[in-house]
Each structure stands twice: as structure tokens, then as C-alpha cells.
Amino acid sequence: MNNPTTEPLWVKWGLLTLALAFLFCFLFIPLIMIFIRAFSEGLGLYWASLRDPEALSAMKLTLYAILVSVPLNTFFGICAAWLITKFQFRGKQLLLSLIDLPFTISPVISGLMFVLLFGSRGFFGPWLIDHGCSIVFHTPGIILVTTFVTFPFVARELIPLMQSQGSDEEIAAMTLGANGWQTFTRVTLPNIQWGLVYGIVLCTARAAGEFGAVSVVSGHIQGLTNTLPLHIEILYNEYNFTAAFAVSSLMVLAALLTLILKQYIEWKTER
Amino acid sequence: MEERLTKFINKKHRLLPGFNLTLGVATTYLGLVVILPLSTLILKTAQMGWGDFVNTVMAPRALAAYKLSLITSLVSAMVNAVFGLLVAWVLVRYQFFGKKIIDACMDIPFALPTAVAGIALCATYSSNGILGSYLYAWGIQSAFSPLGIIIALTFIGMPFVVRTVEPVLKDLDKELEEVAASLGANRAQIIWKVIFPTLLPAWITGFTLAFARALGEYGSIAFISGNMPMKTEIAPLLIMTKLEQYDYAGATAIALVMLGGSFVLLLFINGLQQWKQRRTFNE
Structure with a gap:
């Protein structure tokens, strides 16, 4: 007699195999290929391509872009989340849509907007x-466009979280005599800390990996306006495949680190 | 009267401080970073003149690019809809070795830079790639072709359907299925009439998100498409080509068309979300 609340065993195995086959073809094999190609000519060349001066300057620029855009967007994200979740006002829906905008715009168009604004x-x-003060084809342009592309992440992470928590605790703190800043740092911040960390992690990952928008405003000046993803493109187009995959493997490791952090945060918040 | 009352209550309701501060910061920042650049795009197009605009936007090469963008995005979103549903089902309902790790890995396409995804897929699907060599032997051109674009877009949009369907499937009451079974439904009827309707709003949302993401994707496509005009040139690539030729007006016109498309999709997604909320509310 068939049990109508589960599938027969052969269907289960069939579905499982099909799902895993899909994931292997489209996700795992391409990832593994990066490491195979990166180490295909030995460890020596792998290290050499990571320590290449142009790779190092690309890492430095990527780091700059992160260091400017992430704190700015974190500050904005907290302000926007406080505004949207603690108050009722006209135009809230519009504000929310504007925050989502960089998610829906193609990265190429984001870059184009800044070229139109600040280009020669x-x-x-x-x-x-x-x-x-030159912006486009210089470092400020890259930092600016990275800030644009990554600015929804912290706000998007905090808004649903703060909405679900409501503002009862903050109101209680206020009635007990705390001032606004005390209320925020001692009541709100501990409540949202893990959501905030996750938003910052996502924002950082995107800031490091953004390609299309940065590509438009960079002008591809080697050693000056190359971020890591652009450096990968140049190496690849110069048929310097091993170096391209070596630098890529670094970014895969960064992505895996992001996921581990995410798991850790989920584990922390579930407890 | 009633409206004035709610207004009064809302004003009164500002028990917490910081309204003016946060409103000031948020609007200034949004104005500088979003509204200013966006209005430039519209101003630039307005300078162009109607005739030029239509000629640029309706040029055969542009039309071919929109068509390719739409078709490849649609196909990849459909592939993701089918397999994303399957993966979500397998991850929620079955127990197997390595399940937790695979579940965590589903976010990789979000965390990985698109350029890295592009060269990884090239290494896998080009004619000397590990899977590509077999596909090419069967006469299937899996890179530098529309199929290559579909493969890359599938990779990029993979997490959307899985991540929207998964939580709904997890929340689904097992009792519902047991009730249906006790009323004499067989497995196929339960899946089709009990489980699937519950998943439908989330499933469509995931599909639309994957579709919207695919339409704008550039990084991975730049590597795997081969960028041949009329054949494998999607709309973002066409914008890039025009920019490299310093045709800023042309690039802006096409960007505006794409932006219009994104807005329509955004409205559709918002509508879906409301529909979803209404459905859960009614239950």
C-alpha cells in the first residue's frame, strides 16, 4: 500500500540524483575548476601571480573601496532603518523603493550614470x-560607484529585523529616562547586532566583487584603477590564465569565508 | 475627520527621538547617491531629440540585443524555477549526507564576484573545458553562444528560487498532507492540490527575481558570450560597447529602455508581494 504522505523510494532517489546533478554541473564543478586551473602550473607560479605588483595594487584599491563604502553604507543603513521602522510618515513607500533601486539597475547602467555625471x-x-579633481577613470570614481552599488545591503538587512522587533523596548527605555543615544546604543544595538554584522558582511562581499559598474568608470588603467575583479579580466584577456585563476581562487576563498560567517551568525541568533 | 485623527495620532506617536536627524541623513544620502545620478540619465536622453532616440533604440543591433537578453533571461529563469523548486524540495524534505553543506553552498552565486563566475564557467563549458569537451563532441556549443549565456545566467540566478521557496516549504504543516491523505487523496493529488498552491506565490516571486537579475547581468556574460554583435550581444554588453566608442548618448538611450523594463518588473514584484501577504492573511 502506497503511503500518500511521502514519495516512493525510487522517486526520492531520482529527485535527489537530479538535484545533485544540476548543482554539480552548474555550481560545484565550475568552482573546483578554478582551483584546478590555479594550481595547474605549480605552487610557485600561484604565489608569484598573487604577489605580482599589479595584483597587489588591485588588492589595495579593492580594500580602499571597501573601507570607504562599507562604513558610509552602514551609517546610512542604520539611519534609514531607524527612520522607516520607528516612524510613520508620508513617502515611506517611495523611500523604500529608492533604497531597492541599486538592486534592480544593471551594474553597467550604474556605472554609466556616474560617467554622465562626472566624466570629462x-x-x-x-x-x-x-x-x-578627476573622478571618472580615477580612484574616487571607483569608490563612488562601489558605494552606489552596495548601499541597500545594510538597510535591507536591518529593516525587516527592526520591524519584527517593534519599538516597545525603546519606548520603555525612554520612559525610564534614557536619552536617544543611550536608547540606541544600549537597547537597539544589542538587539540588531547580528543582523547588522550580516548586512556589513554582504555589503563587503559585494564591494569587493563588483565588476560591471566599476569596469565602466575605471578606464582600465593598470596599476592605478584596477580592482581585483578587473585585474582578473585583464589577466584573462591577456591569456595569462593561470594567474587569472590564481587571483580568482583568492576571491572564491573570500566568498566561502562570507558563507561561513553567515552560518555562524545564523547559529548565534538561533540560540 | 478620520484622516486628521490618524495624522494626529501619527504625529503623537513619534515617541522616539531622531526623526529629523534620520530623515535628513536618509534623504540627503539618497539624493546624492541615487536621485542625482538617475536624473542625469533622463536629462542626457532628453538632450538627444526624439528622432535620434528612436533611431538608436530601434536599431537592428539594439533590437537583436533586447531580444537575446529577454530570451536568455527567460529561459535561465525557467531552468532555475524548475531546478530551484527541485533543490528546495530535496533540501527540506529528504535527509542525506552533506545536506547542511549543500544548503550553505546555495548562496555561493550571491557571494562570488561575477567575473570569477564568468571565468569558472568558461573553464568548465568552453571547447577544452571539463564538461564542454563532451558537449562539443556531441555538437553542442556550450560557450560563446546563446547557450553559454543561458548557462551563466542560470548560475547567477540559482539562489533566488531556492531561497524564496525553502522557507515556505519548511513552514508547511505536515498535518495538512495527513488530512488530505485521510480524506483519500493520493500522493500526486496532495502535491498538486495542497502543496503546490501554497508554494505558488513564493515560486513566482523567485522566478521573477531571477529573471530581473538575469536581465541586468554583465560580469559573467562578458567572458562566456564571445560578444558577437547580433548573435551573442546582450543589452548590457551593447551599452558597454557604445561606451567604449564614446557614444554616450546611444548608451544612455539603451540604458533608459532597460531601466523602463526593470521598473515594470519591480512593480510586478511589489504586486506579487502584496498578493502573497493577502493570501497568508486570509488563511
Whole structure:
């Protein structure tokens, strides 16, 4: 007699095999290939391609972009989340849609907007260049566009969390005589800390990995405006495959670290 | 009267401080980082003149790019809808070795830079790649072709369906199925009439998110498509080509068309979310 609340065993195995086959073909094999190709010419070349001066300067620029965009977006994210979850006001829905906007815009278009704004033939570009401040094809452009692309992450992570927690605890703190800052640091912050960490992790991962938008504003000047993903592209287009895969393997490790952090945060919040 | 009352209560309800501060920060930041760049895009197109705009936007090469973008995104979203549902089902309902690790790995396409995804897929699916060599031997061109684009977009959009369907499937009461079984339903009827309708809103949301993400994708496609005009040139690649030729106006016009498409999708997603909320509310 068939049990109608589960599938027969052969169906189970069939579905499991099919799902795993899909994941292997589209996810695991490509990931493994990066490491195989990176080490295909030995450890020596692997280390050499990571210590190449251009790779190092790309790492430095990627780090700069992270160091500027992540704190800015964290500050904005906390402000926006506080505003949206603690108050009722007109235009809230519009604000929410605007926060989501960078998620729905193609990265190429994000880059294009900044070229139109600050490029040598853009709206503010000529004036800025006359005053000795070039943005597009220079480091500030890369930092700016990275900030744009990554700015929803912290806000998006905090808004649902703070919404579900409500503001009873904060109101209680206020009635007990705490001021606004005390209420925020002693009541809200401990409640949202893990959501905040997760938002920052996601924001950092995206800031490090952004390609399309940065590619548009970078002008591909080697050693000056290359982030790690752009460095990978240049190496690959120069048929320097082993080096391209070596640098990629570094970014895969960073992505895996992100996932481990995510698991840790989930484990922390479940307790 | 009633409206004035709610207004009064809302004003009164601001028991917590920081409204002006956070409103100021949020609107200034959004204005500088989002609204200013976005309005530039529209201004630039407005400078172009209607005739030029139509000529750029309706050029055969542009039309071919939209068509390819739409078809490849749609196919990859459908592949993800089918297999994402399957993976979510397997991850929630069955027990097997390594399940936790595979579940955690589902987020890799979100965390991995798209350029890295692009070269990883090239290494796998090009003619000398580990899977590509077999596919090419059977006459299937799995890189530098529309199929290659579909493969890359499938990779990029993989987590969406899994991550939207998974929580709904987890929350689904086993008792519901038992009730249906006790009323004489067989397994196929239970899946089709009890489980599937519950999953439907989340499933469609996941599909739409994957589709929207695929439409804008550039990084991975730049490597695997081969970038041949009229054949494997998707819309974001066309914008990039125009930019490299310093045709800023042309690039902006096509960007505006894509942006229009994204907004329609965004509205659709918001509508879906409301539908989903209504459904859960009614239950």
C-alpha cells in the first residue's frame, strides 16, 4: 500500500540524483575548476601571480573601496532603518523603493550614470577637472560607484529585523529616562547586532566583487584603477590564465569565508 | 475627520527621538547617491531629440540585443524555477549526507564576484573545458553562444528560487498532507492540490527575481558570450560597447529602455508581494 504522505523510494532517489546533478554541473564543478586551473602550473607560479605588483595594487584599491563604502553604507543603513521602522510618515513607500533601486539597475547602467555625471563631458566633470579633481577613470570614481552599488545591503538587512522587533523596548527605555543615544546604543544595538554584522558582511562581499559598474568608470588603467575583479579580466584577456585563476581562487576563498560567517551568525541568533 | 485623527495620532506617536536627524541623513544620502545620478540619465536622453532616440533604440543591433537578453533571461529563469523548486524540495524534505553543506553552498552565486563566475564557467563549458569537451563532441556549443549565456545566467540566478521557496516549504504543516491523505487523496493529488498552491506565490516571486537579475547581468556574460554583435550581444554588453566608442548618448538611450523594463518588473514584484501577504492573511 502506497503511503500518500511521502514519495516512493525510487522517486526520492531520482529527485535527489537530479538535484545533485544540476548543482554539480552548474555550481560545484565550475568552482573546483578554478582551483584546478590555479594550481595547474605549480605552487610557485600561484604565489608569484598573487604577489605580482599589479595584483597587489588591485588588492589595495579593492580594500580602499571597501573601507570607504562599507562604513558610509552602514551609517546610512542604520539611519534609514531607524527612520522607516520607528516612524510613520508620508513617502515611506517611495523611500523604500529608492533604497531597492541599486538592486534592480544593471551594474553597467550604474556605472554609466556616474560617467554622465562626472566624466570629462559630463554635467559636473569639466568643472571638477578644472579644479584638479578627476573622478571618472580615477580612484574616487571607483569608490563612488562601489558605494552606489552596495548601499541597500545594510538597510535591507536591518529593516525587516527592526520591524519584527517593534519599538516597545525603546519606548520603555525612554520612559525610564534614557536619552536617544543611550536608547540606541544600549537597547537597539544589542538587539540588531547580528543582523547588522550580516548586512556589513554582504555589503563587503559585494564591494569587493563588483565588476560591471566599476569596469565602466575605471578606464582600465593598470596599476592605478584596477580592482581585483578587473585585474582578473585583464589577466584573462591577456591569456595569462593561470594567474587569472590564481587571483580568482583568492576571491572564491573570500566568498566561502562570507558563507561561513553567515552560518555562524545564523547559529548565534538561533540560540 | 478620520484622516486628521490618524495624522494626529501619527504625529503623537513619534515617541522616539531622531526623526529629523534620520530623515535628513536618509534623504540627503539618497539624493546624492541615487536621485542625482538617475536624473542625469533622463536629462542626457532628453538632450538627444526624439528622432535620434528612436533611431538608436530601434536599431537592428539594439533590437537583436533586447531580444537575446529577454530570451536568455527567460529561459535561465525557467531552468532555475524548475531546478530551484527541485533543490528546495530535496533540501527540506529528504535527509542525506552533506545536506547542511549543500544548503550553505546555495548562496555561493550571491557571494562570488561575477567575473570569477564568468571565468569558472568558461573553464568548465568552453571547447577544452571539463564538461564542454563532451558537449562539443556531441555538437553542442556550450560557450560563446546563446547557450553559454543561458548557462551563466542560470548560475547567477540559482539562489533566488531556492531561497524564496525553502522557507515556505519548511513552514508547511505536515498535518495538512495527513488530512488530505485521510480524506483519500493520493500522493500526486496532495502535491498538486495542497502543496503546490501554497508554494505558488513564493515560486513566482523567485522566478521573477531571477529573471530581473538575469536581465541586468554583465560580469559573467562578458567572458562566456564571445560578444558577437547580433548573435551573442546582450543589452548590457551593447551599452558597454557604445561606451567604449564614446557614444554616450546611444548608451544612455539603451540604458533608459532597460531601466523602463526593470521598473515594470519591480512593480510586478511589489504586486506579487502584496498578493502573497493577502493570501497568508486570509488563511
